[in-house]
Amino acid sequence: MEGTTKESSVSEQFDRSEYIKRHERKPILEALKKHFDEGIIPFHVPGHKYGAGNPTMTSYFGSRMMESDLNAMNDIDDLANPVGVIKEAQELAAEAFGADHAYYLINGTTSGIHAMILSALGQRERIIVPRDGHKSMYSALILSGASPIFIPPEIHPEFGFPLPPDPADIESIFSEVNQIQSIEIKGLFLINPSYYGLAPRMDTISDIARRENVALLVDEAHGSHFYFHPDLPRTAMDVGASVSALSMHKTGGSLTQASLLLRQGQRIHNDTIRNILDILRTSSSSYLLMSSLDTARSRLALEGESLLEKTLELSRRARKEISAIPGLIAPGPEELKPNHRIGSFDETRLTICVNGLGLNGFDVERILRKEYRIQIEMADFHTVVAIVTFADTWERLESLILALRDLAGKSPGRPRLHRFPDHPGVPPRVMNPRDAFYSRKSRVSLQESDGSICGEMIMAYPPGIPVICPGEVMTREIIEHVQALKDAGASLQGMADTTAANVQIVEGS
CATH class of the missing domain: 3.90.1150.10 (Aspartate Aminotransferase, domain 1)
Structure with missing residues (x-):
């Protein structure tokens, strides 16, 4: 037995040594350095030609950054069809995060949320979602035409922020829907963690998704660091989720907009996600963003814990x-x-x-x-x-x-503020979000919109949680909450009227 233990220990040390050697590599950054060292004369985009065409930017940010702002070519690969250094970098990311595949996102985690929902669901197919989802989840519902089933929201009684979903509520939704033969749920969407740092019961909810045979899709925008320390919450890949999106730029060290999409298992195929991403992303992917993902992954893999x-x-x-x-x-x-x-x-x-x-x-x-x-x-x-x-x-x-x-x-003497109204309840939905969004609309005063069908999203950003979505009915509670947000100085988004004085409603409603 002692010999077996010693052999196992040597094997583990060898595996760790090989892992370190692999993750010391930064394939994209190395390719950019080599490209510049070769002294390539540029007759290609971008038109600033290593910064010479934009001296103000070059002076402020430095010549090396401008020299690294390149477009796809053979020696530095192409994100649309990665066969070289980008392919290698994505494979290293998949290993570091414990996924079958990792995909570089240069349009933020928003594009990852869009890709996962578009890959998993078709028009009018049902997905269970938390009400406090990010606006990217709602925009993905509009793009896909999928129909949401909302998990009842709950607010912390003392601290006033949204709580993760109760697995019992998810069980109840499946129980009710399973009794209706004409309705089938195809996906379950989770947030891990919330903006406030709360992680859901990942293990319990993943068991439910597995039992009900649906795709578990996870927004881990604020959880890229979870993968590298045992004292942090469990990760989507660890509990068997099909797809997860990570904002590496939030807590992982990459540049803003640089994110990762992770995939595992057979439920959603690699080819499907690649085709969807090819539709969603620019054909001029930023090598500054991709090299920041490359270097951030290397540091997390080697020093993360x-x-x-x-x-x-x-x-x-x-x-x-x-x-x-x-x-x-x-x-x-x-x-x-x-x-x-x-x-x-x-x-x-x-x-x-x-x-x-x-x-x-x-x-x-x-x-x-x-x-x-x-x-x-x-x-x-x-x-x-x-x-x-x-x-x-x-x-x-x-x-x-x-x-x-x-x-x-400086605050003594100020009375403790009364609790503000909680995030309003989910208003009645009378139209599919996509149908309402693309319908003919008219503009009415916010105060006069009670009873109308909303044609746009209204939210405070951050955190980007909609108060109301397209297809839902404006209520007095919603109107008062939006007004309270305005009065408090919140940054409101989603409305065509940037002053938030007027709201777009479905014409004739």
Whole structure:
């Protein structure tokens, strides 16, 4: 037995050594360096020709960046038909994230959400989705023509943010639909984690999807780091999801817009996803974005666990100090213990409840930026959210803590804010989202839209969760909530009228 253990240990060391050797490679970056070193004379796009045609950009960003802004050619491969260095880079990403295939996305995770839903569903086919899905999920429903079945939303009674779905509610939906022979559910969509750091019961829900024989599709926009540390929530690939989309630029270290789509198993075929992506993406893929994915993957594969261990230490320390400030609480694992909804919590996420200061989250966001030069990720009525990554230092986090402490010191005497209305309930849906979106529309005043069929999405961004979607009926509750968002200074998106004074409705409704 001792000999077997020793042989196994040697084998593991060899495997690890080979893994390190593979992931030290950065195929796309290496190809870009080689291309430039060869002194190629460019008679191809882009027209700035290594930056010479845009001296202002070159002066500001540097010549090497401009020299690396190239278009597809044999030596640096082509994302539309990867057979060389891009193919190798995607294979390395698949290995690092435990997937059968990985696909580079240069139009953000939005394009990945579109691709997974278009690959899994056809027009009017049913998919179970959470109501607090990102706007990309809703736009994918419009593009595909699929019909959503919403999981009943639930708000945390103390902190005011949306909770993950209850597996029992998903079970109930399947139970009800399975009794109707004319309706078949083809997919189940999850968010892992939410903007606030809450992960669903991934294992339980994946078991339901497997039993019901549907594709499990996961939005992991805020979870690319989960794959590299055991103290972080379980991943989509780990529980057997068919497809997952990761915003590497959010927590993985790549440039903005650079994301990954992961696929495994036989339910959704590689060729299907490739064909869909070919329709969705530009034919002029950015090598700056792709090389940032290449280098970010290499670092995560080689150093991810140690980097994230330090990130967790910083986040835990910061959470403790923030929660000690009068009027503030940064809920963590103690307050957000696993239960029938919560699978786990991402401890790198600082979600800070600010109502005790007599301010709402939008107020705090503006004050932090204007008076303390600190930009947080997002705000809502109750909270501000700060994203902490392995790029952060204690000095940077201490600046946030000192600013919050100073702000709290100026708050005595302010009454604690009353709870704002929760995110409104799901309004009645009378049309398929695609049908409503492409219907003839007319514009009416927001205040006069009660009872009309909405023809557009209305949401605060971030987090990008629609208050109402095309095909749903405008209600007084919806109108009052949108007005409250406007009054609080939220950034509203989705409406043709950028002032949010008017809304597009289905003509004649």
